[in-house]
Amino acid sequence: MAGAVTYLMNTSELMPLIAREGMINVSYLIIKYGGSVVDKLPSEFYQKLAVIQKYYGIKPILVHGGGPMISSQLKQMDVTTTFVDGLRVTTDEVLDVVEMVLSGSINKRIVRQLHEHDIKAIGMSGVDGHLLQAEPVKEFRQIGYVGQVNQVNVSLLKTLLEQEYVPVISPLAIGAKQQRYNVNADTAASAIASALSAPLCFISDIPGICVDDQVIHSADQMTINRLIDSQTIYGGMIPKVKAALNALETGVPEVAILDGMNPASLEAFVNGECCGTRIKLKEVSHV
């Protein structure tokens, strides 16, 4: 017990227990972290997660990626892999590897990391309990078994959350005829955030959206489209910003891209403070 008290005093003191202006006022928080940081997150990140759960009373849901690990496994197997606009071309053979890497090794590794930090966690993919139901993306002829989520089993999620579990979700989904789909982890997280109308943060290996090597702390739809057109936003950042905008369009109150190497950013996001890049549909003018 003495340990628990010391821990509380050593974090952001008791401040967050009192609601402050700007602090997000929600029950759930969707946190997506990508393969770029999955094995690099410092222990303080998980400590902050515990603080958010235990002292802010917010129920986190983790959605993870693992793109680089899938690519390296495919390489070991001599299978060539390609991407179209940040989405992996997914054949049946690739799908097997995606499921093995994401729902097998990465998902369980994250669950163990959470357990090490005294956080009750349960790992599952979108296939389990029909958590994420999907249909093929419209470009399926070009990119194969890539899905877009059309339904989230919210009642299953809520049952787990009520039991104080943190769901750790790998982004595979199930279709109408039991077909599995590979879903980009950013879009899976966005669909879950929309289904729960909960804030969403993307934890990545960069401090936010960068322009000329500088982080921009806020970006609206118009700015994002311009940055995509000029190829200032490219690769894996494209599905991320598209997922962010889609989330905002479907009722998600707050979306940000945060730096996984800065554990303070998660708590700053919850407190409504400046951190990473906040995505907006339209920049609000203060004049």
Ligand SMILES: Nc1ncnc2c1ncn2[C@@H]1O[C@H](COP(=O)(O)OP(=O)(O)O)[C@@H](O)[C@H]1O
């Ligand atoms: N304007 C940009 N600002 C920051 N990162 C960008 C930008 N455009 C593209 N990126 C790339 O996006 C990457 C993050 O996307 P991704 O690799 O898919 O990450 P994750 O695995 O965390 O989802 C960065 O490492 C960077 O290489």
Ligand SMILES: CC(=O)N[C@@H](CCC(=O)OP(=O)(O)O)C(=O)O
């Ligand atoms: C369709 C599609 O591209 N799926 C992704 C799923 C993993 C993912 O999104 O991982 P990151 O978050 O690390 O990018 C893939 O196969 O790489």
